[in-house]
Amino acid sequence: MEKAKGNKQAADASGDGILALKNVTKKFGDNVVLDDISLTMEKGKTTVVIGPSGCGKTVLIKHFIVLLRPNMGEIYFRDRRIDNLGEHELDKIRTHFGFLFQGGALFDSLSVAENIVFPIKQHYKITDRSKVDELVTTKLALVGLDGFQSHYPANLSGGQRKRVALARAIALNPEVILYDEPTTGLDPIRADIINELILKLQRGLGVTTVVVTHDMTSVYKIADRIIMLHHGKIIADGDAEHIRNHPDSIVQQFIKGQVSENDLAVLRMGGSIIQAQLQPRDELEE
Amino acid sequence: MIETIGADVIKGVNNMGRFARFVLEVTKAAAWSCSRTRTYPLIWAQMHLIGVRSVPVVMITGAFVGMVLAVQAYDQLAGMGLEEHLGVLINISVVKELGPVLAAVMLAGRIGGALTAELGTMNVTEQIDAVRSMGTDPVRHLVAPRVLACLLLTPALIIFADLLGILGGYFVSVIQMDINNRAYWNFSAQGVELWDVSIGVIKGFFFGAAIAAISCYKGFTCREGAHGVGQACTEAFVASFISILALDFALAVIFKGIYNTFWPVRSLV
Ligand SMILES: Nc1ncnc2c1ncn2[C@@H]1O[C@H](COP(=O)(O)OP(=O)(O)O)[C@@H](O)[C@H]1O
Numbered sequence: 001m002e003k004a005k006g007n008k009q010a011a012d013a014s015g016d017g018i019l020a021l022k023n024v025t026k027k028f029g030d031n032v033v034l035d036d037i038s039l040t041m042e043k044g045k046t047t048v049v050i051g052p053s054g055c056g057k058t059v060l061i062k063h064f065i066v067l068l069r070p071n072m073g074e075i076y077f078r079d080r081r082i083d084n085l086g087e088h089e090l091d092k093i094r095t096h097f098g099f100l101f102q103g104g105a106l107f108d109s110l111s112v113a114e115n116i117v118f119p120i121k122q123h124y125k126i127t128d129r130s131k132v133d134e135l136v137t138t139k140l141a142l143v144g145l146d147g148f149q150s151h152y153p154a155n156l157s158g159g160q161r162k163r164v165a166l167a168r169a170i171a172l173n174p175e176v177i178l179y180d181e182p183t184t185g186l187d188p189i190r191a192d193i194i195n196e197l198i199l200k201l202q203r204g205l206g207v208t209t210v211v212v213t214h215d216m217t218s219v220y221k222i223a224d225r226i227i228m229l230h231h232g233k234i235i236a237d238g239d240a241e242h243i244r245n246h247p248d249s250i251v252q253q254f255i256k257g258q259v260s261e262n263d264l265a266v267l268r269m270g271g272s273i274i275q276a277q278l279q280p281r282d283e284l285e286e
Numbered sequence: 287m288i289e290t291i292g293a294d295v296i297k298g299v300n301n302m303g304r305f306a307r308f309v310l311e312v313t314k315a316a317a318w319s320c321s322r323t324r325t326y327p328l329i330w331a332q333m334h335l336i337g338v339r340s341v342p343v344v345m346i347t348g349a350f351v352g353m354v355l356a357v358q359a360y361d362q363l364a365g366m367g368l369e370e371h372l373g374v375l376i377n378i379s380v381v382k383e384l385g386p387v388l389a390a391v392m393l394a395g396r397i398g399g400a401l402t403a404e405l406g407t408m409n410v411t412e413q414i415d416a417v418r419s420m421g422t423d424p425v426r427h428l429v430a431p432r433v434l435a436c437l438l439l440t441p442a443l444i445i446f447a448d449l450l451g452i453l454g455g456y457f458v459s460v461i462q463m464d465i466n467n468r469a470y471w472n473f474s475a476q477g478v479e480l481w482d483v484s485i486g487v488i489k490g491f492f493f494g495a496a497i498a499a500i501s502c503y504k505g506f507t508c509r510e511g512a513h514g515v516g517q518a519c520t521e522a523f524v525a526s527f528i529s530i531l532a533l534d535f536a537l538a539v540i541f542k543g544i545y546n547t548f549w550p551v552r553s554l555v
């Protein structure tokens with residue numbers, strides 16, 4: 001009875017939200033990475049999470065499919081609580097998601113085509129080989145890599161790996177796609193192609209999209225809503241206009257890519273210490 | 287001081303608990319894998335990697351064990367005029383103890399290291415998370431085939447080690463030391479029972495499962511970076527090595543009990 005009530009409340013709170021975090025806290029030892037975060041993602045919209053490296057973006061995005069379990073708080077998918085489910089139940093839920101990992105996370109023992117077929121093979125009985133090949137070709141063409149089917153991940157560049165990983169993430173036509181730094185490490189043109197692809201999947205197929213990034217060009221291009229994470233808390237939440245005019249100096253510094261005065265002072269001081277304290281080795285030895 | 291010891295003990299117990307849960311999961315996953323034909327290709331591929339490529343290493347180990355035993359034991363037995371009994375000594379040591387244990391130790395180094403490094407690298411490059419993110423259980427997909435392959439093939443590899451150990455012993459004793467061929471084999475046949483060979487091979491199932499489970503666990507729990515993977519490999523080898531010795535002792539006690547209870551009955555049947 002008590003539980004049913006709790007679920008209902010969450011449903012009310014989420015509105016037409018498809019994904020929701022409620023008071024999620026995640027710690028690694030004493031390191032509090034997420035501190036009491038509540039967040040609802042709307043169906044069919046693109047939400048971008050920004051923040052400096054190491055602020056817990058990857059940790060946050062992994063919570064949406066419970067690759068990490070929160071120390072406290074609850075996670076909902078379509079108003080169903082999922083953070084307390086067993087791995088086998090989660091496996092079914094995870095087929096609704098596509099997840100692009102920061103480093104691609106391609107299986108390096110499998111070829112590009114086998115990587116893309118992997119999720120299909122796990123959930124469907126493959127009867128018609130040629131249909132599958134066709135699907136692989138379509139997905140690879142989407143990311144501009146048709147013809148690379150028999151290559152191995154080790155022989156691809158970082159950007160190519162990421163694009164293959166994206167092709168794999170969309171192999172099952174997911175309803176929700178989670179992107180962990182999709183454009184990091186790509187040249188500006190490739191990055192823009194990825195941005196276009198994210199937009200196309202979202203607008204064309206109505207895919208709910210969550211992107212984690214610190215690439216501001218990409219943010220302004222794709223975001224319906226921007227969330228900034230800092231020290232485990234959400235310090236800004238709104239559309240591009242809201243973020244641009246945000247009064248908080250931390251937000252302003254981040255989106256403009258400026259170093260704070262404090263950091264600059266440390267840099268200047270560090271330089272003089274090095275000059276004063278270090279002697280060239282050969283002088284000492286004379 | 288007491289605090290640090292206490293903390294270490296708690297960590298150790300925690301680790302044991304986690305390993306026990308991992309083993310339980312692997313057992314369930316392995317049973318599941320056995321009941322689905324579509325997982326057989328995975329097991330088959332692992333058998334090729336784990337088993338077939340280990341044959342030369344294991345055969346060389348076996349051969350040297352047999353030869354060394356012959357060289358070392360000859361003088362003692364010859365001093366008492368018992369050199370024709372050399373066959374019993376060599377062959378029983380090889381099939382019962384040295385063949386299985388040394389073959390398992392070789393495998394712990396060869397397979398265990400490779401498994402830990404492979405799964406550890408997959409772990410730090412998020413490939414294991416990727417398997418999970420696509421709705422597949424990494425224990426079923428990655429660990430179960432490896433454990434099953436190891437479990438099934440270690441006994442087979444032990445047979446190879448035994449065979450070469452026996453040949454190596456024969457080579458040194460009969461061909462080098464000129465012991466009477468017929469006497470050598472007669473004494474061997476009297477001294478070595480089917481039971482002795484069987485328990486050597488049966489131990490292989492336990493050794494194989496232990497090596498694979500420990501190595502996979504270490505790979506799954508390995509820390510980030512090249513250093514983390516290297517450390518996991520070292521820990522996996524040491525843990526496998528110790529558990530081989532401990533299992534060997536435990537199994538020796540158990541099998542002795544079984545032998546004393548049931549083997550005499552055989553003659554009555
Ligand atoms: N598995 C883990 N164990 C311990 N600490 C972790 C783990 N994963 C992430 N962290 C810590 O969480 C913090 C945030 O990491 P991450 O989410 O990867 O940052 P980023 O925003 O760059 O993606 C870091 O301080 C990192 O050390």
Ligand SMILES: [Mg+2]
Nearest residue numbers: 057058102180
């Ligand atoms: Mg990250």
